[in-house]
Amino acid sequence: MGGFKMKIKINGKEFILDDQVDKTLYQFLKELGIYVPVLCYNDNLREVGMCRLCVVKDRNRIRSSCIAKLEDGMDIIVDDQDLENYRKWALQFLFGERNHYCMYCAKTSQCEFQDLGYYTKLDHFFFPTFYNKYELDTSHDYILFDNNRCVLCNRCVRVCSEVAGHFVLNTEKRGGNTLIVANGGKKLGESNCTSCGLCVQVCPTGTFLDKNTLFLDRKAIEIKTNCFICPIGCSISIFLNQNKDYIAKVYSDFEGYTQGLICYKARYINAFDYNSYLKLNNQFLSLNDIFNIIKKKIDGSIILIDGTLTNEELILISNLNNKYIYYDLTEDLLNNPSLEELDNFDNYVIFDIDLDKEFGALGSILKRNVLIKNKKLFSFNVFNKVYLDISFKVLREYNELNEVSKKHFNNNTLFIVPINLYLKDYSYFANFSNYRFLILPVNSNDIGLIKILKNVPNIANLKNYVDFSDKNIILVSRELKNLKDLNLLNNMDNEKIIITFANNENLNIIKNFKNVKLVFNIGHYFEISGSFWNMFNYEVKLNSIRYELINSK
Amino acid sequence: MGDNDKKKVRISTIWCEGCSGCHMSFLDMDERLVDLIKKGMVIDASPLTDLKIPREQVDVGIIEGSVANDTQEEEVKMMREKCKYIVAIGDCAVFGGIPTMRNYLKVSDVLNRAYIEAETNFNKHIPKSRDISKLLPRVKPVNEVIKVDFYIPGCPPSADIIFYVLNELIEGRIPKLEGERLTYE
Numbered sequence: 014m015g016g017f018k019m020k021i022k023i024n025g026k027e028f029i030l031d032d033q034v035d036k037t038l039y040q041f042l043k044e045l046g047i048y049v050p051v052l053c054y055n056d057n058l059r060e061v062g063m064c065r066l067c068v069v070k071d072r073n074r075i076r077s078s079c080i081a082k083l084e085d086g087m088d089i090i091v092d093d094q095d096l097e098n099y100r101k102w103a104l105q106f107l108f109g110e111r112n113h114y115c116m117y118c119a120k121t122s123q124c125e126f127q128d129l130g131y132y133t134k135l136d137h138f139f140f141p142t143f144y145n146k147y148e149l150d151t152s153h154d155y156i157l158f159d160n161n162r163c164v165l166c167n168r169c170v171r172v173c174s175e176v177a178g179h180f181v182l183n184t185e186k187r188g189g190n191t192l193i194v195a196n197g198g199k200k201l202g203e204s205n206c207t208s209c210g211l212c213v214q215v216c217p218t219g220t221f222l223d224k225n226t227l228f229l230d231r232k233a234i235e236i237k238t239n240c241f242i243c244p245i246g247c248s249i250s251i252f253l254n255q256n257k258d259y260i261a262k263v264y265s266d267f268e269g270y271t272q273g274l275i276c277y278k279a280r281y282i283n284a285f286d287y288n289s290y291l292k293l294n295n296q297f298l299s300l301n302d303i304f305n306i307i308k309k310k311i312d313g314s315i316i317l318i319d320g321t322l323t324n325e326e327l328i329l330i331s332n333l334n335n336k337y338i339y340y341d342l343t344e345d346l347l348n349n350p351s352l353e354e355l356d357n358f359d360n361y362v363i364f365d366i367d368l369d370k371e372f373g374a375l376g377s378i379l380k381r382n383v384l385i386k387n388k389k390l391f392s393f394n395v396f397n398k399v400y401l402d403i404s405f406k407v408l409r410e411y412n413e414l415n416e417v418s419k420k421h422f423n424n425n426t427l428f429i430v431p432i433n434l435y436l437k438d439y440s441y442f443a444n445f446s447n448y449r450f451l452i453l454p455v456n457s458n459d460i461g462l463i464k465i466l467k468n469v470p471n472i473a474n475l476k477n478y479v480d481f482s483d484k485n486i487i488l489v490s491r492e493l494k495n496l497k498d499l500n501l502l503n504n505m506d507n508e509k510i511i512i513t514f515a516n517n518e519n520l521n522i523i524k525n526f527k528n529v530k531l532v533f534n535i536g537h538y539f540e541i542s543g544s545f546w547n548m549f550n551y552e553v554k555l556n557s558i559r560y561e562l563i564n565s566k
Numbered sequence: 567m568g569d570n571d572k573k574k575v576r577i578s579t580i581w582c583e584g585c586s587g588c589h590m591s592f593l594d595m596d597e598r599l600v601d602l603i604k605k606g607m608v609i610d611a612s613p614l615t616d617l618k619i620p621r622e623q624v625d626v627g628i629i630e631g632s633v634a635n636d637t638q639e640e641e642v643k644m645m646r647e648k649c650k651y652i653v654a655i656g657d658c659a660v661f662g663g664i665p666t667m668r669n670y671l672k673v674s675d676v677l678n679r680a681y682i683e684a685e686t687n688f689n690k691h692i693p694k695s696r697d698i699s700k701l702l703p704r705v706k707p708v709n710e711v712i713k714v715d716f717y718i719p720g721c722p723p724s725a726d727i728i729f730y731v732l733n734e735l736i737e738g739r740i741p742k743l744e745g746e747r748l749t750y751e
Contacts, residue, residue, distance in 0.1 A: 114657065114661065114662075114663060114664070114666070114750075115657075115721075115750035115751045116657055116663065116664065116721035116750065116751050117664065121750070121751045122751065127750060130750065131744075131748050131749075134743070134744055134748060136660065136717040136718075136719055136743055136748065137654070137660050137661070137707070137709055137714070137717045137719075138661060138662075138707065138709075141704075141706070141710055142661075142662065142666070144666070144669040144670055144704075146670040
């Protein structure tokens, strides 16, 4: 019923708010459009009030606004001479320790710490700087870690635990000697770090930097889209360099569907596969154009497709004959839980999958639930049927032992199984049909294959089911290495037309094929626009980076 | 009625432990130098005029580069005596800058690396002479040695910024560096 109100004064103006409002002062000031400088605060992380820059005056008391909850009777002054001096001195103390020279730092012009210097019009140091040298950590493949530039805001520690769930980073020692360390003291490259790169994204200084982006992302052009590399479809921002020649960096998008989750596959795409993504001047054709070119060859040929194609491309193919999906799928995929439902389970059971290497965003969600909310995790590496048997036995026994959870084990347990294992030992999993399953598809748009090409045979063993005789083969896929019967196709004399993404990996595979007549490039995962169905049965939208390139020329 | 009637603003510059980039930026003002001269600017001692010590009292002293050896410390103190208004130009003079990278090391290690260990050395010998400046144990920004009246950060500050500052000073105002004019790179 709460009819109680709070009276709050900001710079002399009175506001009356509902007593139940649970907001911090900084958030309220931000909503009002009043600027307050911040350093350790970040919209996506829990506030800690460490940097002392967001200070305001409340009834003649100086308070950090980011941790001050709104309360009745507040009388806030946001800016005055005292506060200006206070912030200036706080910054002087921060600039005075460690290395904060901008002229040779890759973060310059995009640095929040530098911007704070400009905001307070800092134009010299009040006292001599303190030279204590910390070691530069270059051990990591993708991340450059320099403690000498750190301002100890702890954003990296918070993002690595609260958002990414990996809990790799923490602090060591005290006071001015505090260091950010990985795994309690290991080098970053030798730690549990999964290379999600979220530390680099949130760091307000040049402490964490992407090695493959250094100095390339000045005045970069941002394109918001979703990733198409795996069946999750994380929201990402792709940054092209100023001249639009290549991808300078890929960041996760905290405001998108997956709220900031990302893994190394999209994040560090410009660190591997250099030739494909670093130079964006390869021409590619749409599937529609390609089918028009090979119109005469389509009739009477065998068309092999997979889930690396967008919904639009699949709809185009649905009108053709003689098409086959060359691996097994199951309609049980359509019962996968949604992304939001993942947090509702008390127990997670994973089989045969390393969530640091594959489906990294899913790994983060699981880690957050297990490490922060104390849920239970069972992980089984299943090599054969005997181990599968044992693992279910363990599960049943745990179920028996734990009286409290016994009632809820059915509804609150999520089984996470790769599709190949699910289909191989289908009879086992069929016994647990009243449990919830998250079946992990192989290709990004496997669920799209089921939805759009409902009656198309999917066959894992081409030789026994398809009569190749003297027909042509048209192979349409962005990821040829997932093709199970590669050797079979290698050795066939049938004339082949390959429609794929022409990167080095795929081209190397094609080199071994006999009798390849034509190879077409249908564009990389980031270059096409369209949509696909992710493993959570959500239709993910894709925006092409090509749009930006085309419109510039 | 001629240039001789206008009040002169004497300027003197020195460069210490710097790369001379700030002086190059100064020259980058191009034809605006003539405008400043028409307003009364006179350049006394400077690397640009090849005079070492100002002949008389100077209005504005511009110092580029940080203080890294004993000679530079003396020169900077000399500037403070001879100049009414000292301007520190560039990140090295203002903050210490790139030369401070050697502050993590001992002077003996630095000299050893440069004159003995370095791969291309032929005669491995650290030069010692009364005439050679001794390295200070710490590279310092100018304001740790003398009082500085105005700072122009930048690496280097652009010709536009330098022109703005000199123009304001010549016309008798204290410049204000903010927005586009305040940069650390």
